[in-house]
Amino acid sequence: RVLTVLVLATLVLAGCQGDPSLNVLDPSGTAGQKQLDLIKWSFFLMCGVFAVVITIFIYVLIRFRKRKGKDVMPEQTHGSVTLEIIWTVVPIILLAVLAVPTVTYTFDLAEVPQEDDAIKVKVIGHQYWWEFQYEGLNIKTAQELHIPVGKKVHLEIHGEDVLHAFWVPALGGKIDVIPGRVNTMWLDAQKPGVYQGKCAELCGAGHALMDFKVFADDQAKFDKWVAQMQKPAVAQTASQKEGEKIFMQNCLGCHAGTNPRIQGPDLSKFGNRETIAGILKHDDQNLRKWLKNPQSVKPGALMPKIDYLEPKEMDALVDYLMSRK
Ligand code: CUA
The missing domain is CATH 2.60.40.420 (Cupredoxins -  blue copper proteins)
Structure with a gap:
């Protein structure tokens, strides 16, 4: 039985390894880093709450257990204003502590970058592919988003048919794609690389394969790509x-x-x-x-x-x- 548990645990943990470009816990972008900060913040807060509740629970179990020779009903208490105030006020404080950074980050990530050379991309989710239109560059691509390293890329998220969700685990995101509504966010990549993107909202038969890639290159390589994409292709042979x-x-x-x-x-x-x-x-x-x-x-x-x-x-x-x- 021990062996079965060990084998299962190994399999589960092996699943955690996977593709490093899909790792939320090792972000390569500012948005991803902010999101990881929030994950850590809420996780450790939760651990604190868990520790306090479990400690009280175990204390009560031991302190008020049935003892030998004492076979009478213990004294019953009804109502305690102090206790009620405590268990109302404490969760309110905890929720506020969680809400303030969450709301701040949410607004921060939706802001349009003010840098003059910020790249603006219109992202359109289709069943089952992603379209990327670069504002002012006259470039349209699909499935592959090219960005320069270290620069904020402003994304305008549009939906064409059903609900999807845009997500590049290592850079950030998971923002809903909603037909008829425009959501915005920005991303950047701090390290060059190819980052896997996913659709994170069940959208039909092809959902699991609605993948895309983000290519983060240094500025020179990105500029070369832009020039290449702007050059018209002419059939030769x-x-x-x-x-x-x-x-x-x-x-x-x-x-x-x-x-x-x-x-x-x-x-x-x-x-x-x-x-x-x-x-x-x-x-x-x-x-x-x-x-x-x-x-x-x-x-x-x-x-x-x-x-x-x-x-x-x-x-x-x-x-x-x-x-x-
Ligand atoms: Cu698109 Cu799931």
């Missing part, structure tokens, strides 16, 4: 031009933002991505897998099957998409 034609006929309806009812991600710079659908490695083979059967990759995705193309047409389409850098 015959195969890419053929692929462009196939794309226009089959994909543009949803992927150009012209159809307000069905919106797929903007693919004009698809070749720069590091993932496909936010979860697969960005390579030809995975792109084919995604195109031929999106449901096998991300159940519930609105992307239709593109399984009717001739092999040569599929080659051209893949070639074209991958060339869009």
Whole structure:
């Protein structure tokens, strides 16, 4: 039995290891650090309350236990104004102690950064992907948010269809995505790296796979990315031009933002991505897998099957998409 408990405990603790970019307890951003401060604050306060309650409980158990030879009903007490005042006032003080920093942090994180060079990004949650539009930079991406290290990034969170929640565990967040409402927050990354992002609100069949990544790079690398994203991609080879034609006929309806009812991600710079659908490695083979059967990759995705193309047409389409850098 001891062995079973040990094995179970090991398994549970092994789950805590996981991906360091998903660790709330080791934040790499200011917002995450503030949130960790709140977690610690409320946790230690709770520990204090727990210790006091358990101490009184154990004291009462021992002090007023049934003793040998004393078989009479103990004296009964009814009502105590002092006690009632204590157990009303103490929790009020404790709640206030918790509420003040919580409310302060909440307003602080919703503030628009005043720095002139603060980056502003409109985040839109869709079933089951994330869209990022950079204000003033004319950049639209999906599943991948690039930010410079050490700079505040202001996020305007919009919802397109159902409730989602934006969350980058190591940087901060978990802010609701609500259709018809705009929520705001800011993030920064203090260390370069790739941080895993998650949808944190059950939103349908593809919820568990509604992932994205935050790439925090130094300013020079970020500027290079911006320049690359702003450069128009032009089909060069015959195969890419053929692929462009196939794309226009089959994909543009949803992927150009012209159809307000069905919106797929903007693919004009698809070749720069590091993932496909936010979860697969960005390579030809995975792109084919995604195109031929999106449901096998991300159940519930609105992307239709593109399984009717001739092999040569599929080659051209893949070639074209991958060339869009
Ligand atoms: Cu979107 Cu869960």
